[in-house]
Amino acid sequence: MLEEKFVQLIAGEAGVRPEQVHSVVDLLGGGATIPFIARYRKDATGNLDETKLEIISDRRDYYASLADRRASILSTLVKQEQLTDELRQAIENCVDKTTLEDLYLPFKKAKRTKATVAREKGLTPLADFIWAQDSSGQSVEEFAATFVRPEKAVLSVAEAIEGASHILAELVSTDIDARRLVRDRMLKQGAITAHPTKNCEGKVTKFEAYYQFSEPVEKIPSHRYLAVHRGVREGFLRMELAVDDATLISELTSRWLKSPDSAFAAVIRAIVEDAYNRLLRPSIENEVIAVVAERADEEAIRVFRENARNLLLSAPAGAISVIGVDPGMKTGCKLAVVDNTGAFIESATIFPSPPQNDVEGAEAVLMALMAKYNVQAIAIGNGTGSREVSRFVKQTLAKIPSTGAFWVFVNEAGASIYSASKLAREEFPHLDVTIRGAISIARRLQDPLAELVKIEPRHIGVGQYQHDVNQRSLRDGLHRSVVSCVNAVGVELNTASVQLLNYVSGVHADIAKNIVEWRMQHGGFKNRQQLMDVSGIGPKVFEQCAGFLRVANGENVLDSTSIHPEAYPVVERIAESLGLAPRELVDKPESLDGIDLSAFATESIGRLALGDIHNELLKRGRDPRTEFKIPKFLEGVDSVQDLEEGMEIEGVVTNVTDFGAFVDIGVHQDGLVHLSELANRFVQDPRDVVKVGEIVKVKVIKVDKALPRISLSIKALLPPPEPRHAHPHPRRHRPASGETRQAPQTAGGASDAAAPREGTGQQRPPRRDRPQRQEGGGGGEDARSRRPRPDQRPAAQADGDRRPQGQRPRRREKEQDAALRGAVRSGGKQHHQTGDKSRTFGDGGGLLNTQLADQLAALKNKLGG
Secondary structure, three states, rough: OOHHHHHHHHHHHHHHHHHHHHHHHHHHHOOOOHHHHHHHOOOOOOOOOOHHHHHHHHHHHHHHHHHHHHHHHHHHHHHHOOOOHHHHHHOOOOOHHHHHHHHHHHHOOOOOHHHHHHHOOOOHHHHHHHHOOOOOOOOOOOHHHHEEEHHOEEOOOOHHHHHHHHHHHHHHHHHHHHHHHHHHHHHHHOOOEEEEEHHHOOOOOHHHHOOOEEEOOOOOOOOHHHHHHHHHHHOOOEEEEEEHHHHHHHHHHHHOOOOOOOOHHHEEEHHHHHHHHHHHHHHHHHHHHHHHHHHHHHHHHHHHHHHHHHHHHHOOOOOOOOEEEEEOOOOEEEEEEEEEEEEEEEEEEOOOOOOOOHHHHHHHHHHHHHHHOOOEEEEOOOOOHHHHHHHHHHHHHHHHHHHOOOEEEOOOHHHHHHHHHHHHHHHOOOOOOHHHHHHHHHHHOOOOOHOOOOHHHHHHHOOOOOOOOOOHHHHHHHHHHHHHHHHHOOOOOOOHHHHHHHHOOOHHEEEEEEEHHHHHHOOOOOOOHHHOOOOOOOOOHHHHHHHEEEHHHHHHHHHHHHOOOHHHHHHHHHHHHHHOOHHHHHHHHHHHHHOOOOOOOOOOOOOOHHHHHHHHHOOOOOOOOOOOOOOOOOOOOOOHHHHHHHEEEEEEEEEEEEOOEEEOOOOOOOEEEHHHOOOOOOOHHHHHOOOOOOEEEEEEEEEEEOOOEEEOHHHOOOOOOOOOOOOOOOOOOOOOOOOOOOOOOOOOEEEHHOOOOOOOOOOOOOOOOOOOOOOOOOOOOOOOOOOOOOOOOOOOOOOOOOOOOOOOOOOHHHHHHHHHHHHHOOOEEEEEOOOOEEEEEEEOOOOHHHHHHHHHHHHHHHHHO
């Protein structure tokens, strides 16, 4: 049972009412899945969507883990006989893991430290004497002399004082208030900095733009932190956390120094400084870096999940016969024919490209296959050689226009991984891996969701730094997205693969296999109720999965809808009130016009559930995916060399990143629609404007045929925004004599005058590389205090970007983003570390970003383009 204070906290974090949290927690505790709760328990939760449900679920797990850890700590402290009433209350009132661990830290059994050694030498009384700072008695040196004991390896007064200082330094480093002060200061005023490693100093590398990098901890964007982290991991960069160390040491000293003029002042200052530099700063710095890393991971994973969702929900071409083409040069192009159910029929290899150039032979093979199997579409994988193959296919189809067949590029990311997988070997044991890849490409056109679930989601190639983020979090997040997509679309029980069934609510791998085995043994399912005959499916599993599994042309027409079997009695009552059978009600949805469904509500089927039932009856088995469309590429434009500025063309969005969207326009080099060219308004997040798989119309605004690089614009084809009413420019305030003129605002919203000057305390810690990553939480405020040093502060951006004041990216940020696109390849070039074929995407900017485009070009030349 979740404590009430945690329920209140979750309600605030999720922006919902406490009673909604109680309902969701109870449902989750009863074994309900998020898709089931979102679809079939709207009345219980107040119509919470999956995003809110995920937040509640995650925070429930967090606070449950916190409660378990709290109980463990209390038990340990009781056994150690160190639990006071005050400490117990502090621990029981704790609502975050960081504070809980801070409270426990002084009592935690640690490894052997300098303080441990000093205590073993009997120096604790000397430490107590120094900490008491009583000037009325002996001096530190006089009292320390009584602890000089050669038999305990204390050979001098200095050694005695040093040992006592180690005890006190540990005391300072474990003080909860001291840790909170340093942590808050680093989160709110610290800066993530990067510098070249010794081996890279003065050298041109792909991370050169980050050699003098500095960004406030609370503002650093996910993609820039991950780029720096990659530079550290690859040995090009050192990452450090800069903060005003001198001020922190001074503030900490004032907490314990009773009198600045006392004889103890020097030793107290030395103790605090040692505690800060040796113990406190490194520990808290690791925590803060973990906070930034976790925050960056969360954002990158969010981007990946959103792109993956859009790709998974791409419009299916449907039940048509398709030839899948896996392009190849020397080894030839592999063709695989699949029928309208996705079943493999026949394969062939053709050589229309150099060095063989057997165009006539390839044409004969392709035409024969199309005629033999009435092929309606040709799906060409977008890997190496696809440009030449598409030109050949286009010419061939032009000779047989009566077929009405079309061709289209299909994103083949992950296809080679599938073709070499155990699943593919089991399905097609006697086929070559390239033929398996061609089959997958063809099936992706028919139903992207059903085919893409066969590979690990992180291999589908629509992410940002997917190899740099926490892999467990990435897998968990992507799994949730796939589950959400599969259940949103629904699954045909009699045709779905084991892999697709595995993502259905309440179904796991063993149950999915059992469903397929039962289907094969009994010739298919005639109704949903037969699921109860499948091994592993009981009442609870049936409740969770039944509504998402469809039976087309079964015994009960309602089994072909998303209406849950628990609601069938309600539908029957509705039909009966209209003098109809349920099948007639489904066939005549207009009969529902004007009916008041509230009269049919039950304890479990409320107003919101009735609304969903009504919508489903009006349009049975609706598919949430969009209608399939073929992008209309310009005739005669087959390569970058054919492009000219000013051309208007349709394309498909292949990837969306923080700096824009990449679009396939049929020339085998994706163009970039920069953030500033997405709309005629300020765009904070490109995903608010476009999504992966969407067909968009773009204008070519710049093309570099040598690199090659294509810059596109959506904004250029939009109607101009309505003119704003002119306002007189406000007269600037002239400062009076002696009054300071305010410095102009820069990118972060803070003035240059607010930045700390050299020597005022923002010190750099000792050099060290930081390849390790940890996990943690977030924080931040106070724009004035978080500015980096003047020598690290980037210059303001030129006037080309039409962003609102205070949100214009700085020039250094633009250079770093340029390096990011060229070196890190988050959206420009996707390099699948698994050996999958790479797809090359172009980069570029907009008309308002020519300077950025030139920087990109220069950087690409440095990198070998």
